Amino acid sequence: MSRTTYREALRQGLREALARDPRVFLMGEDVGRYGGTYAVSKGLLEEFGEQRIRDTPLSELAFVAAGIGAALGGLRPIVEVMTVNFSLLALDPLMNTAATLRHMSGGQFSVPLVVRMATGAGRQLAAQHSHSLEGWYAHIPGLRILAPATLEDARGMLWPALQDPDPMLLFEHGALYNLEGELDEREVVDIHSARVRRAGTDLTLIAYGGTLGKALSAAEQLAGEGISAEVLDLRVLRPLDDATILASVRRTRRALVVDEGWRSGSLSAEIIARIVEQAFYDLDAPPARVCSLEVPIPYAKHLEEAALPQVPGIVAAAKGLLG
Amino acid sequence: MIEFKLPSLGADMDEGTLLEWRIAPGEAVRRGQVVAVVDTAKAAVDVECWQDGTVLDLLIQPGDKVPVGTPIAALLEAGETSETVQRPARVAKPAQPAPAPGTTTSAAPPASRARISPAARKRAAELGVDAGTLSGTGPQGAVSLADVEAAAKSAAPLDRQAAMRQAIAAAMSRSKREIPHYYLGETIPLGAAMAWLSAHNAGLPPEQRLLPGVLLLKAVALALRDYPQLNGYWQDGAFRAAPGIHLGVAVALRQGGLIAPALHDVADKPLEQLMAELGDLVQRARSYSLRSSELSDASLTVTQLGDQGVDSVFGVIYPPQVALVGVGRIAERPWVEEGRLCVMPSAQFSLAADHRASDGHYGARFLGEVRRLLQTPDRL
Numbered sequence: 001m002s003r004t005t006y007r008e009a010l011r012q013g014l015r016e017a018l019a020r021d022p023r024v025f026l027m028g029e030d031v032g033r034y035g036g037t038y039a040v041s042k043g044l045l046e047e048f049g050e051q052r053i054r055d056t057p058l059s060e061l062a063f064v065a066a067g068i069g070a071a072l073g074g075l076r077p078i079v080e081v082m083t084v085n086f087s088l089l090a091l092d093p094l095m096n097t098a099a100t101l102r103h104m105s106g107g108q109f110s111v112p113l114v115v116r117m118a119t120g121a122g123r124q125l126a127a128q129h130s131h132s133l134e135g136w137y138a139h140i141p142g143l144r145i146l147a148p149a150t151l152e153d154a155r156g157m158l159w160p161a162l163q164d165p166d167p168m169l170l171f172e173h174g175a176l177y178n179l180e181g182e183l184d185e186r187e188v189v190d191i192h193s194a195r196v197r198r199a200g201t202d203l204t205l206i207a208y209g210g211t212l213g214k215a216l217s218a219a220e221q222l223a224g225e226g227i228s229a230e231v232l233d234l235r236v237l238r239p240l241d242d243a244t245i246l247a248s249v250r251r252t253r254r255a256l257v258v259d260e261g262w263r264s265g266s267l268s269a270e271i272i273a274r275i276v277e278q279a280f281y282d283l284d285a286p287p288a289r290v291c292s293l294e295v296p297i298p299y300a301k302h303l304e305e306a307a308l309p310q311v312p313g314i315v316a317a318a319k320g321l322l323g
Numbered sequence: 324m325i326e327f328k329l330p331s332l333g334a335d336m337d338e339g340t341l342l343e344w345r346i347a348p349g350e351a352v353r354r355g356q357v358v359a360v361v362d363t364a365k366a367a368v369d370v371e372c373w374q375d376g377t378v379l380d381l382l383i384q385p386g387d388k389v390p391v392g393t394p395i396a397a398l399l400e401a402g403e404t405s406e407t408v409q410r411p412a413r414v415a416k417p418a419q420p421a422p423a424p425g426t427t428t429s430a431a432p433p434a435s436r437a438r439i440s441p442a443a444r445k446r447a448a449e450l451g452v453d454a455g456t457l458s459g460t461g462p463q464g465a466v467s468l469a470d471v472e473a474a475a476k477s478a479a480p481l482d483r484q485a486a487m488r489q490a491i492a493a494a495m496s497r498s499k500r501e502i503p504h505y506y507l508g509e510t511i512p513l514g515a516a517m518a519w520l521s522a523h524n525a526g527l528p529p530e531q532r533l534l535p536g537v538l539l540l541k542a543v544a545l546a547l548r549d550y551p552q553l554n555g556y557w558q559d560g561a562f563r564a565a566p567g568i569h570l571g572v573a574v575a576l577r578q579g580g581l582i583a584p585a586l587h588d589v590a591d592k593p594l595e596q597l598m599a600e601l602g603d604l605v606q607r608a609r610s611y612s613l614r615s616s617e618l619s620d621a622s623l624t625v626t627q628l629g630d631q632g633v634d635s636v637f638g639v640i641y642p643p644q645v646a647l648v649g650v651g652r653i654a655e656r657p658w659v660e661e662g663r664l665c666v667m668p669s670a671q672f673s674l675a676a677d678h679r680a681s682d683g684h685y686g687a688r689f690l691g692e693v694r695r696l697l698q699t700p701d702r703l
Contacts, residue, residue, distance in 0.1 A: 253442050253468060284442040284468045285461055323461035 006179040009154035010040045010116075010172065014078065017158050018048050021076055024162060027054040027063055028080030028116075037082050038118060038177050064090035064115065068098050068167075071113040076162050081117040083125075084133045084171065098167040099142030110165035114158065120173040120210040120260055121308055127296035130304075132260040134171045134209070135267035138238040145237040146170045146191055149212035151181055153235060156189030164191070171237075173210030173260075194241035196248060200230035203254035203321050206245065206271060208234035211258040211309055218258075218314035229318060237267060245271065246279050253284035254321045258309050263291040285321045290314050324408040325376050325398040329361065331391045339368075340388040340456065341395065350378045352398060359395070368578065376400055379408070386453040438465035450475040487580040498642050502557070503678040506637050509690040511697055512660075513653055513668045519700035535653055536627055537598045539670075541703045543625055543648050544568045544589035546692040552681045553674075553689055554622045556643040562680040571621025571641065572601065574608040583641060584613050585621035594703060629653055635671040645677040646686075648693075 004012070017024045026041060032055040035042030045053040056063040060081055067079040081087045087094070098111045121130035138145045144166060148154045154172070161168040168191070197212065198219050207215035212233050219229035232248050234240065249255045255275050259268035268289040275287050293307045329339055339361040346358045357369040376398030383395045399408065439447070439454045443466045447454035452475050454466050461467035516538055524532040547554040547568050555564040568590045571583035584604055589597060607613055623644055628636040629652035636649035651671040658667030672693060676686045696703065 253440075281441045281445050284440040285465070320462055323459070323463075323465065323467060 001182040001184055003180070004151060004183045005177070006151055006154045006172075007038065007040055007177040009151045009183055010158075011042070011044070013155040013158040014041065014044060015047070016155075017076075017078070017162055018044070018052060020159070021162065023074065023076040024078065025052040025054065025070075025075065026078045026080065027056050027067065029056055029058060029063075029082055031055060031080050036080065038172075038174070040116075040172075040177070041080070060086050060089035061093065065093040065097070067113050067115070068093055068111055071098075071111045071167075072101070072109055077113055078158070078162070079113065079115045081115060083129050083174070084117050084119040085128050085131055087115070087117055087133070094137075094143070094167070094169075095140055099140050102142065102166065111167045112162065112165050113167045114161045114170060115168070116170045116172060118174045119171045120175060121292070121297045121304060122175040122210070124299060124301055124304060125174070126299040130174075130297035132210075132262075132292065134169070134237055135259070135261040135270075137169050138240075138267055138270075140238075142166065143238060144168050144191065147209040147235060147237055148172065149176065149207075149209050149233055149235070150197075151179070151183040152187040152189055155183065156187070157191055160189065160191045171209060175210050176213075179213070192236055192239075192241065194235055194244040195233050196230060196244075197233045198229070198231040200228040200252065202228045202252060203256060203318055204230045204232055204245075204248045204252045205256050205258060205314065205318065206232045206234065207258040208237065210260055214309060214311050214314060215258050217311045218318065221311065221315050222318055225319075227318065227322060234271075240271065240274065242274055242278065246275065249275050249279050249287075250282045253282055255283075255287040256314070256317055256321060257287070257289040257291075258314055259289060259291050260309060261291060262294045263289065264294060266291060285323070288317050288321055290317050324379065324403060325374050325400055326394040327358070327372060327374075327396040327398055329389055329391050329393050329395050330370060338388055338390045340453070341383050341385050343385055344381055346378050346381075346396070348378050348380055352376050352378060372398075374398065374400075379405055386456065388453075388456040438463060440465055440467050442468045443471045447471045484578060484580065487576075487582075491580060494641060495639050498639050502640050502642060502645075504640060504675050505678050505683050505686065507674045507676075507683060507686050507690055508635060508637070509672050509674075509687075509694060510656075510669050511672050511690075511694045512658060513670055513697060516697050516700040517653070517668045531595075533594055533598050536650075537594055537601060538697070538700060538703055539627070539650055540570055540572070540586065540589055540601070540625055541594060541597060542693050542696040543623070544570055545696050545703070546689055547623060548590055549692055550685065550689040552685060553646040553676060555645060555680070556622070557645050557677055557680055558643050562645065565622030567620075567622065569620045569622045571624035571644070572604060573624060573626035573638075574605050576609055582608050582613070582618075583621060583624045583626075584608050584617035585619075587616075587620065623648065625650065629670060635673055637673045638675045640675055640677055645680040647675045649673040649675065 030037055031041045032045040032053045064079055067077040070077045098113055101109045101111055119134055120132050134145055137143055146157050146168060148157050161170060198216060205215040205219060215231045219231050222229045230248055230252055257268040257271050259266060261267055268291055272287045290309045290313050295307055298304050298307055341359060342362050343360040346352055352358060352372050354373055354375050356372055358372045359370045361368050361370050379397040379399050381396050383389055437455045438459060440461060443454055446468055452471050454471055457466045457470050457474050459466035459470055520533060520535060551564050554568055555562055567588050569585040569587050570589045572586050573581055573583045575581050586600060586604055624641050624647045626636055626638050627650040629650055633651055635651040638647040638649045640647045653668055653670045655666050656669050658665050672690055674686045674690055
């Protein structure tokens with residue numbers, strides 16, 4: 001165990017990958033001299049040099065597409081996109097090229113690309129820097145979507161992601177970078193399973209990324225009121241780990257999804273649909289969800305807080321499931 | 324037209340659940356005929372109709388729970404036809420509680436179907452519980468799994484008569500298949516006991532009086548202290564003595580069947596206490612509200628069929644117990660005492676015992692001890 005932060009854990013993962021495999025390189029806006037917009041890559045330029053830590057022009061379309069080309073050419077690129085909002089400029093190469101080439105080439109080409117990006121709100125960065133669009137990406141076959149919410153996952157998801165022949169999108173919630181805690185180096189990290197982060201018997205709180213901590217706080221508060229909430233960390237948003245989700249819900253018979261994405265057409269909707277499709281007869285209450293309000297995320301602090309899932313709302317929704 | 328309403332079947336009955344119709348539309352009904360079986364809080368009761376008529380319509384279905392006084396069937400009087408009368412409306416299901424404002428879902432439209440969670444519905448089917456009759460504690464008043472399981476625990480299954488018949492059949496078949504019974508009979512004079520009882524009861528209000536049955540139970544229990552081989556269980560090929568003297572008291576149930584719950588530690592309790600506990604036990608046995616210990620602890624069963632007028636009863640042992648004491652009617656009979664004929668209250672006691680656990684000689688001495696104890700009732 002060692003004391004560290006989510007930011008440092010990510011950097012540790014990057015450093016280990018760069019050291020282990022000479023094909024790995026990092027590129028993106030300000031990742032080199034500036035040390036990364038969120039200071040994740042600070043010091044890596046000095047350590048690994050300009051060949052492997054590359055600053056790019058302000059064009060997501062160009063540098064994400066270049067990353068796809070590099071992956072096709074045999075390298076193992078890690079591309080950093082500043083926030084998910086800006087990744088929309090690179091949606092075409094991500095969806096039309098990275099996600100499709102294996103299928104369109106009859107399996108001749110694969111795109112072993114990892115794209116890291118920040119997502120989520122909570123830091124007064126307003127509507128163009130605060131959205132949670134990972135649920136959109138989770139709609140696309142051919143991509144795998146990862147959402148590390150713990151120090152172990154922040155450090156450990158990168159390496160297995162680089163080993164996979166298909167494109168990976170790794171979403172780092174902006175509010176987590178300063179998360180501090182003990183990192184357990186012995187934990188084995190995979191990129192396919194959901195995990196129970198707190199065991200409980202009365203309901204399952206399903207969360208990921210930025211909402212995991214809120215779900216755990218809500219569970220703690222519920223425990224004080226005699227309600228035993230299980231907290232499930234999705235970790236992988238595509239493909240969803242149905243078996244673990246359903247096993248938990250079948251045990252507790254009640255599900256509450258906490259998702260910072262908007263409600264309509266969301267990942268939370270998909271999860272609830274799967275629960276109802278596969279565990280309908282085991283449910284003891286209609287599945288429920290706590291999502292962000294359907295507005296562009298506001299700048300003003302009090303409005304931003306009001307728009308996002310918060311612990312009191314999660315607690316109230318959980319109690320609603322218990323009647 | 325006659326509206327046949329759900330009658331009150333006891334002062335404490337305010338609603339009933341229809342278990343079964345014994346009539347069908349178009350059928351003629353005679354005064355005094357049993358037309359339905361209704362489950363009250365206490366028991367399944369045959370409901371009789373007190374008028375002649377022809378069944379026009381049945382207004383509730385088996386499983387429906389309605390208040391006393393609700394019309395449950397419509398009968399045509401002589402001379403009426405279905406064309407000449409206006410059909411009454413079927414009874415609507417009781418309204419569901421108004422939905423509480425949800426915290427996570429928008430206000431629901433008025434429920435057209437009872438709110439029962441899928442898990443509750445599935446479990447209710449497994450347990451034979453009618454979830455539609457339960458009041459829910461889940462979100463928006465929905466019936467939850469816990470509600471169903473609580474209801475299944477508190478209420479016996481609807482078809483408990485059949486279930487009880489099955490249980491008795493299984494236990495008695497096993498008894499006669501496995502237990503080599505031997506039987507002993509003994510007529511025990513009860514002159515002293517009855518005289519003591521009359522003296523004791525004189526001047527007491529009826530609810531404080533002792534019944535002869537309590538005296539007999541106490542005597543059996545005290546005798547068992549000296550004959551422990553009759554007080555216990557035959558299990559895994561060997562006799563195991565019971566840790567206490569808990570007499571199973573056979574109680575006939577009103578709608579048929581019987582149950583023999585345990586009266587605990589009979590040998591150690593004063594008669595007044597036993598009387599009170601016995602009354603409570605019988606009442607609760609008839610209302611299906613026995614505790615599980617009472618259903619499992621009995622170490623020897625006593626059956627008293629005397630008040631049905633029989634002179635003697637030779638019972639079937641309730642496995643895994645190893646003995647059963649039967650008591651016939653207490654009656655005045657000719658009796659010879661000290662060479663003279665006299666009139667003496669007496670009762671025939673019998674012992675049915677498992678020959679694997681004891682022998683006739685032992686059983687005979689046990690009955691002799693019961694007899695001896697009953698001659699000095701003031702010491703019981």
